[in-house]
Amino acid sequence: MTNDRRWIPYLLILPSVAFLALLFIVPLVQTIWLAVSDNGALSLANADRMVNDINFTRSLRNTFLLTLMVVPVQIAIALVMGSMVAKVGRGRETILWIWTIPLGISDLAAGLVWLSILQNTGYLNSVLFGFGIIERQTGWLSYQTPVALFFAIAVAEIWRGTAIVMVIIVAGLNQVPKEFREAAEIFGAGPWTRFWRITLPLIRPALQSALIxxxxxxxxxxxxxxxxxxxxxxxxVGEAYNWQNQNQNYSVAAAYAVLIMVISLAATLVYLKAIKVDPERLP
Amino acid sequence: MANIVIDRIRKSFGAFEALKEVSLTIHDGEFVSLLGPSGCGKTTLLRIIAGLETATSGDVRIGDNSIIGLLTKDRGLAMVFQNYAVFPHMTVYENVAFGLRMQKADDLRVKAQVEKAAGLLHIEPYLDRYPNKLSGGQRQRVAVARALAVEPRVLLMDEPLSNLDALLRLEMRTELKTVLQAAGTTTVYVTHDQTEAMGLSDRIAVMHGGVVEQIGSPVEIYNRPATRFVGGFIGNPPMNFIKVAVSNGQVAAGGEQISAPKDAGYEVILGMRGEAVELAPLSTGLEMKVRVAEPMGSHLLLTGSIHDQPVRVVLPASETVKSGDTIGLKLDRNRITWLSPESGKAYPALTA
Structure with a gap:
């Protein structure tokens, strides 16, 4: 036995790398190949079919609209929640615990919770009817009420997904020593200035992670x-699901999957560029 | 005039009384240290002056106006923090300019003030750098420059040197004194380090258990401690306390008789600085059993006992006393502090 144990870390890391390579990289390569090939040859036929499908433009627009609406609202709410809980002494843990409950609910369950509120016979209609605001059951979720449907989905998504943003933001806020805010206060900065000029720049890394x-x-x-x-x-993703399950066309489904990945990567790059985190300018 | 009047300030955290009716007046242009061990309430008092903490009761006035109801940002103070709190996302220039920017000063004034403060603290070469590129000492200079740039009525400093290494601390101490003397700003300085307080202050307020035990010039506090705590806290080695019997108003110190204070009972505590003694023949001197003799180069430090009570004595380095010796000491009677064994408070100095 020699004292040279440099290989031990690699040995310990190996299973996780092998696992990810097998179950992530291989399917990824397969999916990409599936998307850009037709009968074993390189082809744009799947992309063409995807783009010319009647639902393509709508699904793309809906996804972007939803993202543009939901993400900023979630970041804003999380910042407010994080700032509020920072002032709390006793009971802080309990508050955080309650706020993070949505984290533990699967997204389908969350959808069903909001369905029970918003469907025709749901709680919202019962309440509105009870107060005499509406005279009969009103549909909020049909194709005839696209705006109401959009906001219903946005609200459900905000309810479900804000907790994770808040967790990251609170962790970021905890990293900022209170002396920075106190120093700003001493030198004449009000709460608003302190937030914009001190707190927000100092939680850039957390903000960046949360946004991505x-x-x-x-x-x-x-x-x-x-x-x-x-x-x-x-x-x-809904379209990918439909092409895969209803239409049994794995190639077009793969094209959707690749498109989503490309959009996500692009968004990540934009954030990395836009919110530069310079380690030299951090506490 | 920016004198500070601290008027019967109390502060409780739940059942714990951090400050028990503290009153203190700090004159215009004066440098006052709040000195005490951790938990004595010195930082709490400073934070109450700053408005970062709310007093349970009492008043703080600057000039003649109560500031206790004002928001921190409206108090017109500046502060230097223990961990510097120099904003990492701003250049040194913007850090120093921060207070002026908040006052909406025009660029010309900002530039002039920043350059002046940077000049005082010798940080001109770093003005366009970010603080993380700087050493602890340089960052602390930035923090001081940021505070001086606004020309505050009152400067608060919370253990500003304690994060620096020993050598740098000594250097910064001297420099702080030079800079602050030049600026003439009323300064309240919190520290647990007595040498810092002694070296820098016009007056020191020694705090203990939420009260000010004594306020006075460094020399007064050193030579005439008001309480046993002050004598034991200030000085290295601390003051010696020897319980002695009083008979006919006199205390026997070896062959000598020393007058005890008039109000003293049968026993009194003799407070004696370690260096306020000289060697005397055993026949006439006060007997000390030396347990350990430590030649320190500049002086000789003796640890042992008088009347079976522990004492530390400092003699000139030229004396040749060894561990285990028994020696005689002659006390400098002008430098004795008499204390009551019951209250631990000093009797008024005898005017002999």
Missing amino acids: LRTVLAFEVFAVVYALGGRNFPVL
């Missing part, structure tokens, strides 16, 4: 949409 994670997840939105709107509100 949330945006990638937002482009993958599916179960909540499916539960609330079915095919009345087509989104990209």
